[in-house]
Each structure stands twice: as C-alpha cells, then as structure tokens.
Amino acid sequence: MIPLIGYADRLSGRPGDTIGFKVSSAGGEPFTASLVRIVCSDPNPAGPGILEEQVPADFAGEYPSRVQPLKPGSWGRSDGTLDLDGARGLRLSALIWPTRTDEVSDRQTVLAWGPVALDLAPGGLLEARVGDTVVQAHGKLHGRHWYSAWMSLSADGRTLSVGADPLGHGGEAPRAASAPMEALPGLAPAPVTVAAEAWEGDTRHVFNGKIEAPAIHADADGAEAALALRWDFAREMSSTRIVDTGPKGLHGQLFNYPARAMTGASWTGEEMCWRHAPGQYGAIHFHDDDLYDAGWETDFSFTIPEDLPSGIYAARIACGAHEDAIPFFVAPPRGERRARLCVLVSTFTYAIYGNHARPDFVPAWKARFEAWNAYPWNPAEHPEYGLSTYNYHSDRSGICHGSHLRPLMNLKPGYLTFGYGEGSGLRHFPADTHLIAWLHAKGIDYDIVTDRELHEEGGAAIAGYKAVVTGTHPEYHTRETLDALQTYRDTGGRLIYLGGNGFYWRIAVHPENPDILEIRRGEGGIRAWAAEPGEYYNAFDGAYGGLWRRSGRPPQMLAGIGFSAQGQFEASYYRRRIGPDAPPSAAWIFEGVDDEIIGNFGLSAGGAAGFELDRADVRLGSPEDIEVVASSEAHGSTFVLVPEEQLTHITTWPGEPWQKLIRADMAYFRAPGGGEVFATGSITFCGSLPHNGFENNVSRVLENVMRRFLRD
Incomplete structure (x- = not known):
C-alpha cells in the first residue's frame, strides 16, 4: 500500500x-x-x-x-442467524452465472451457512463443503453461462452431494458427485452469507459473477424438504437490502455495492427495463474487487x-519523507452569495473518474512525475484502492459504480494524468485549477458550488449569481443538475461553459448513500466498456442510463454545443470566424484582440482547442441564432468522430463530411428569459489561461466575457 x-x-x-x-x-x-x-x-x-x-x-x-x-469484494449477509435445530438433511441452491472460472487460485463461495458452503473451486469445478468434508462435481462450469447449482446433505447426515444443471445454452451438465461424511459438525445457528464467507469481521472467497434466487431447504424430522430461506433479489432493487420470502423472514444486507438490476436466468429480451419485468432481473453481479467505501x-x-x-482547500498531511493532500470544496452559507460569480465544480465527474487506471500508462511517465515533484502514485500501479468507472473489474465486466469514499489518486494536487506530450498532462481537478489561478490573477471574486449542492438543492444553489462558470470537463450529470442549470439559464442567468464533452452522460445517485454514483454505459457514446444487453437502466433510480442525448437532452440544448470528436492528448488552436466588422452582439468577445489565431499555446497539450471537442448543431438543440465566433482546425490524425455522429464508414449523422465535424466551436447566444451563454467547446481551453503570466489572447477573450457577464 x-x-x-x-x-x-x-x-x-x-x-x-x-x-x-x-x-x-x-x-x-x-x-x-x-x-x-x-x-x-x-x-x-x-x-x-x-x-x-x-x-x-x-x-x-x-x-x-x-x-x-x-x-474489497461485494457480498451479502443475513441480519440475524438461521436456526435449523432439528433439521434432518440440508440443501443449498442458487442460479449462478460465473465469470471467473479458470484464472483464480482460490475458491469462490456462492452460498454459506456456518460450516456449510456451496463453492466454485479453481478450474470451474462446483463443490460442496461441510466442515472438513469436500466433494466436487465432475466437469467444469463455463464462464458467462447460467447454471442451477446445488449441494445437499442427506437426511441421515452421511452423504454429501453436489451438482449443477445448465440453463438455456445446451452445454453438457457437470455430473453430480457424492461423498460419505466422516463426521457431521455441529450445525449451530449462524448467519447466511451470499457471494463470500465471513469470519470474525473479515470476508474471504468472494464470488465473481451473477447470483440469483439463493435458497436453503431443510428436512425436518424426516419430512419432505421445507423452505428455510429464499432471497429474492428482484425486490427492493434500488437498495442494499435483500429480502427473504421464506417463512423466517431472514432479510439481509449487501456490502460494497454489487451491481443490481442485472438480467437473470429467465430474461427473455422482450423487456429492457427492470421496472417492467422485475422477475427477469433477479440477479446481482458480485465482484471480488468492488470497493466504494473504504470504511476507514x-x-x-x-x-x-x-x-x-x-x-478549494486541502488537509495537508506529512510523515517523514511522505506527503499527501486531501482536497475539499467550501461553498458559502446556504442561501447566501458572497460573490457575483459561481464556479461550478464537477465533483460527480471527479468521482466517476476516481482512480482511473489508464490503459496507456507506462512506468516511463514517472520520470516526469519525479522531475516536477508531481504526485508520485498512479492507479495503474495501485488498483487495490478500487478503480474507476473507466476500468474493468477483474472479471472484465465494466465498473458501474463510483465514489469518493476512498483515496482517489487523481483527486490530488500535482497529479498528472498523462506523462507525454506538450504541457502538463492535467485533467479534471488539477486542470480546473488553471481557471482558479486565473481568477486570482485577475482579482475576480468567486464562490464555489459543487454539483452535489446543485443536485440536492436544485436551482436555489446557484440562483442570484450574475454568472456561473464550469471547469474543463463537466461530463456527468443527474436530471436534477441539468434541470437546475436549464432553469438558471432560462431565467436570466449567464452560463460560461469552459470545457469539452460536457453534460454528456446520465448518472444516478444511490437513494441510501448519496456518495455512491451509478453509470450504465448503454447504447452509444465513446465508452470505456459496454453494458450487457438489457442492463441499460439504472438500478438506483430506474431511469434509462447512458447518454443524455439518447434521453432527448443533447448538450447543445443547454450549452449550445456538444461532443463531436476526440483524439489523443493533443491540441490545436481556434481561428476567428468574425472580424472587426462583426455584429456588435458578438464583436465584444474579441475586444482588444487583433489576432486571427486564438490559443496556439498552453499548458494543456500545447493549445486551447484539443483532446475532446464540442460543436454547434441546430438539429441537436443549438439555437437558430447561435453565433459561432471561432472554430478550431488542424487537428491531428488521432482525432475521430464520436460514435453517435458516425453512422456508417462513409456517412455521418449530420450528413457532412467527417473532417468538418472534428472541431471545437467557440459560441455565444442569448437564451429565453434574457440569459446568455458563452461556450468554448474544448477541454484544453483553460490550460491556455496561464500562458505569459495570464496575459494572452485566450485570457483576454475570457476576461471580456467574464466582465460583461458579471455586470449589473
């Protein structure tokens, strides 16, 4: 560690x-x-x-x-103990969809009660355990297939058996196996656990894959098998509760937030929303590396x-030669405005990207970290702290939950996302401080409000500010945050959007713990992973996940521009599209700026227009009268259209050549109700602000906009 x-x-x-x-x-x-x-x-x-x-x-x-x-590791446990005193015989069963059958060296527990367990052994072999007696079925289970798995202890306590039946894929069934019991351990009352064993406050043998309908039956005094417990994971889907439909009502709790609203063994593909057919979504996907609340x-x-x-503040800590900083954001008292300007900090995006282990990371990058005395640690080398929703679980399923309740390395001062290219290689929080440093250099007072306050308080969190400015990448939003921004803009507010790829993905906030966020990477968009078929709806709120564009709210409807293209961490410049004789409604943006080329410099990839680019499109919601005052050009060969803009290998959604769509549009428009919007369409724009001691044409453009928007 x-x-x-x-x-x-x-x-x-x-x-x-x-x-x-x-x-x-x-x-x-x-x-x-x-x-x-x-x-x-x-x-x-x-x-x-x-x-x-x-x-x-x-x-x-x-x-x-x-x-x-x-x-790490997600699992579940009953709230109380299961007492089967007097039982003659025992049966544990569950529907399972294992995802790591070959590459693990430890057994994975499906269901356990005291010394009794139904496990998946290394090599995909189903096994039963009662005390020291172990028996394995003949033949392996295959990954990503459904099985009805079971183990039983005979009524006389002398025979232990295990087996599984394949469901739906026609594969060969592992042959059941039995073994004599040498001695029957005491079956005292004990909690029931699913997807792991728990001993003395610790967990082990965490299962990877889906589990549905775990149940325990018992023979009582030689009678026919009687149901003792059956957890129905289709109930209370948005919670961390698990509901027992058996006679004892032995409900339970989930730990480390496994993924719910997962398609189960009976999913037919006729319904894509779990709310419409909850019985087909009775599975939970558990992972051995789930970690969203370290619980320190x-x-x-x-x-x-x-x-x-x-x-923005930080608790600075130090011990010997080691240092760390723990940032946090201080908003003004509720209902009070201490400045005319509100800086909207994208903490939801920070958490969604938290501990992003980039697939292109190489140790050679650390030479730059050391030379600059930058933050020395990287998630690519320390996955034990839990990775981001841009990474995969150990079973190659996408990580759909994010949280800041654990150390996040990329939420540290001095963290470098990239160790190559021109400039600093910053993203997210460190990159957003280029704007903060500019505000201090220009003597512009500001308040901080994060999207957490915006989500919880709605429009009241930003009402009354003359202007609201975003950072470099306000990508992830809830319905509440978008509604608040839309209302602010349409009631006379002035919005300054200084990023790229903003207002793009829809997320949900857990109803029990607002620090846990959910993203379903559904159909469309540049995706780090793709959700499984039928798993596009959020478990937390039941809404259709994925791009806001696919829910009828393209970014252009709010900011006038939206995501169009992405490349490597490279940047270019803007070319002005209006000259000195432009209409007065837009000419003021370039007051004091004689240059035609804007931002061919900067600490973010060497230019003001780069990495991720947004453009205007009236069909997606850009106002008819939007004024595109500058557009970027000369982007390198690594830049491509986002998937939702590319229909076939030769056609695009707007019907224009793809080359014309790889650009950032700097735009201005007036909104209903007297509001105004200025947008830059580039993630690297703020990186150009500090150039030449904050005296440059990018800085002047923003200062012109800021001074005008902060006027009475």
Whole structure:
C-alpha cells in the first residue's frame, strides 16, 4: 500500500458542516496535518506551479500513525442467524452465472451457512463443503453461462452431494458427485452469507459473477424438504437490502455495492427495463474487487467556520519523507452569495473518474512525475484502492459504480494524468485549477458550488449569481443538475461553459448513500466498456442510463454545443470566424484582440482547442441564432468522430463530411428569459489561461466575457 494517503468523508460543505479525514500512515512516527487553500495544482515548472496558501485550522497538529486496511469484494449477509435445530438433511441452491472460472487460485463461495458452503473451486469445478468434508462435481462450469447449482446433505447426515444443471445454452451438465461424511459438525445457528464467507469481521472467497434466487431447504424430522430461506433479489432493487420470502423472514444486507438490476436466468429480451419485468432481473453481479467505501476510521475532523471564504482547500498531511493532500470544496452559507460569480465544480465527474487506471500508462511517465515533484502514485500501479468507472473489474465486466469514499489518486494536487506530450498532462481537478489561478490573477471574486449542492438543492444553489462558470470537463450529470442549470439559464442567468464533452452522460445517485454514483454505459457514446444487453437502466433510480442525448437532452440544448470528436492528448488552436466588422452582439468577445489565431499555446497539450471537442448543431438543440465566433482546425490524425455522429464508414449523422465535424466551436447566444451563454467547446481551453503570466489572447477573450457577464 501507499505509505501515506487519505480521503475525506465528504468532498464539499458549507459553514457549519463537519468533514472527517481518514488517513492510513505506515510511518513509525506521528503524522502532521495542516490546512491550505488551493490556488493552482499544476506542478509544471513552465506554469504558475503549485500555489497554496496556509490557513489556520483547529485540527493542525500531530496524530498517531496507523495503517488502515482495504477490504474489497461485494457480498451479502443475513441480519440475524438461521436456526435449523432439528433439521434432518440440508440443501443449498442458487442460479449462478460465473465469470471467473479458470484464472483464480482460490475458491469462490456462492452460498454459506456456518460450516456449510456451496463453492466454485479453481478450474470451474462446483463443490460442496461441510466442515472438513469436500466433494466436487465432475466437469467444469463455463464462464458467462447460467447454471442451477446445488449441494445437499442427506437426511441421515452421511452423504454429501453436489451438482449443477445448465440453463438455456445446451452445454453438457457437470455430473453430480457424492461423498460419505466422516463426521457431521455441529450445525449451530449462524448467519447466511451470499457471494463470500465471513469470519470474525473479515470476508474471504468472494464470488465473481451473477447470483440469483439463493435458497436453503431443510428436512425436518424426516419430512419432505421445507423452505428455510429464499432471497429474492428482484425486490427492493434500488437498495442494499435483500429480502427473504421464506417463512423466517431472514432479510439481509449487501456490502460494497454489487451491481443490481442485472438480467437473470429467465430474461427473455422482450423487456429492457427492470421496472417492467422485475422477475427477469433477479440477479446481482458480485465482484471480488468492488470497493466504494473504504470504511476507514476518522483521524481528525474540521467544522467549516462561518468566516472561511468559499474556495478549494486541502488537509495537508506529512510523515517523514511522505506527503499527501486531501482536497475539499467550501461553498458559502446556504442561501447566501458572497460573490457575483459561481464556479461550478464537477465533483460527480471527479468521482466517476476516481482512480482511473489508464490503459496507456507506462512506468516511463514517472520520470516526469519525479522531475516536477508531481504526485508520485498512479492507479495503474495501485488498483487495490478500487478503480474507476473507466476500468474493468477483474472479471472484465465494466465498473458501474463510483465514489469518493476512498483515496482517489487523481483527486490530488500535482497529479498528472498523462506523462507525454506538450504541457502538463492535467485533467479534471488539477486542470480546473488553471481557471482558479486565473481568477486570482485577475482579482475576480468567486464562490464555489459543487454539483452535489446543485443536485440536492436544485436551482436555489446557484440562483442570484450574475454568472456561473464550469471547469474543463463537466461530463456527468443527474436530471436534477441539468434541470437546475436549464432553469438558471432560462431565467436570466449567464452560463460560461469552459470545457469539452460536457453534460454528456446520465448518472444516478444511490437513494441510501448519496456518495455512491451509478453509470450504465448503454447504447452509444465513446465508452470505456459496454453494458450487457438489457442492463441499460439504472438500478438506483430506474431511469434509462447512458447518454443524455439518447434521453432527448443533447448538450447543445443547454450549452449550445456538444461532443463531436476526440483524439489523443493533443491540441490545436481556434481561428476567428468574425472580424472587426462583426455584429456588435458578438464583436465584444474579441475586444482588444487583433489576432486571427486564438490559443496556439498552453499548458494543456500545447493549445486551447484539443483532446475532446464540442460543436454547434441546430438539429441537436443549438439555437437558430447561435453565433459561432471561432472554430478550431488542424487537428491531428488521432482525432475521430464520436460514435453517435458516425453512422456508417462513409456517412455521418449530420450528413457532412467527417473532417468538418472534428472541431471545437467557440459560441455565444442569448437564451429565453434574457440569459446568455458563452461556450468554448474544448477541454484544453483553460490550460491556455496561464500562458505569459495570464496575459494572452485566450485570457483576454475570457476576461471580456467574464466582465460583461458579471455586470449589473
């Protein structure tokens, strides 16, 4: 594990809220903690560098070091114990869809009760265990196929049997096997567990794959088998509860948020929404690497003072030669505006990308990390902290849940996403601090509001601000956050969208724990993985997941522009499309700017227009009177259209040549109700702001927009 690392139990708060900090320190001496305000988190020596201001805090001081454990793996357990006193014989059964049958060296538990367990042994062999007696079925189970699996203990307690029947695919059934019991262990009351065994607060033998309808039957005094427990995973689908439909009502709890609303053994393909046919979605997909809440104990806390300015802060910790920072965002008191400008921080996107282990990471990148004294750790080398929704589970199923309740390496000051190319290689939080540093350099006061407040408080969170500005990549949104932004814009608000690939994916917030987010990568879009057929609807809220475009809300409807193309972390420039004689409605954007080429420089890939690009399209919701004041050009060969824009190998959705669609449009329009929108359409735009001490044509364009939008 990383020698010193930590996280906060919340990413944002208002005065009066308390934030708990959880630290794992392997040092033999105490670690120290202090508070800083973050201005810039780019370690590139060619830019402003890491800029932080010390802030007094009551938690500053020393704390004992301790190593806090990581306990990955999702599973379930009954709330109470199952008592089968007097039973004669026993049967455990479940429908299973295993996903790791060959490449694991440990057994995987399907269902367990005390010393009794139905397992999947290495090599895909189904096995039964009662105490020290083990019997394996003859023939392996195949991955990604459904089986009805069972084990039984005879009524006289002398014979242990196990077997499985294939469902629906016509494969050869593993032959059942039996073995004599040497001694029957005591079957005392015990909890029932599914997808893992649990002993003395720890879990082991976690199952990978889907499980449906786990049940336990018992023979009572020689009578016919009687149902003792049957968990129906199709019930209370959006919760972490598991419901027992048996006579004892032995309900249970899920741990580490396995994926629910999964197609089960009876799914026919006739219904794609679990709400319409819940009985066909009675499976839960468990993984041995699910980790969304590390559950660490709190080392110190901070109650946000009333007089602390809104901004980005971090608890800085140090122990010996090791350092870490735990960022958090401070919003103003609820209902109070301390500045005219609101910076909307995309914490949902940060969490969805949390611990993204890039597939193109190579250790050679670390030479740049070391030379710049950048953040030294990378998720590609430390997957034990749980990966992002841009990665796969160990069984190659896509990760559909994200959370900040664990250390997130890419949410650290100085973290470099890329170790190649021009500029700093920043994304997300560190890249967004280019805007924060610019605001400080220009003396523009601001409040911070995150999409968490926007989701929970709606339009009230941003009402009254003269302007709302986004960061570089506001990609992931709930219906509530989009509604709030739409209402703000259409009631006279002024929106400044400084990113690319924004307002793109629909996510859901867990109804029991708002720190857990869900993404279903359904049909369409540039996807790190593709959801299984029939699994496009969120379990958390029952809504159709995937692109907002496929739910009738393309980004163009809000910001005037939307995702069009993506390439490697490379950037180009904009060429002005309006000259000095342009209509006065748009000419003010370039006041004091004589250049035709805008942003052929910058700390993000060397230019203001790069990596992910948005363009205007009236058919997707761009206003008829939108003014595209500049467009990018000269993008490299790595840039491609996003899949939803490419119909065939020779045709595109807009009907234009694909070459014309690979561009970022810088645009302006007036919205209903007197609102205004300025959008740049590029993830790398903010990286050009610090160039030449914040004095450049990109900076001037933004300052023109900002000063106008902040006017009375």
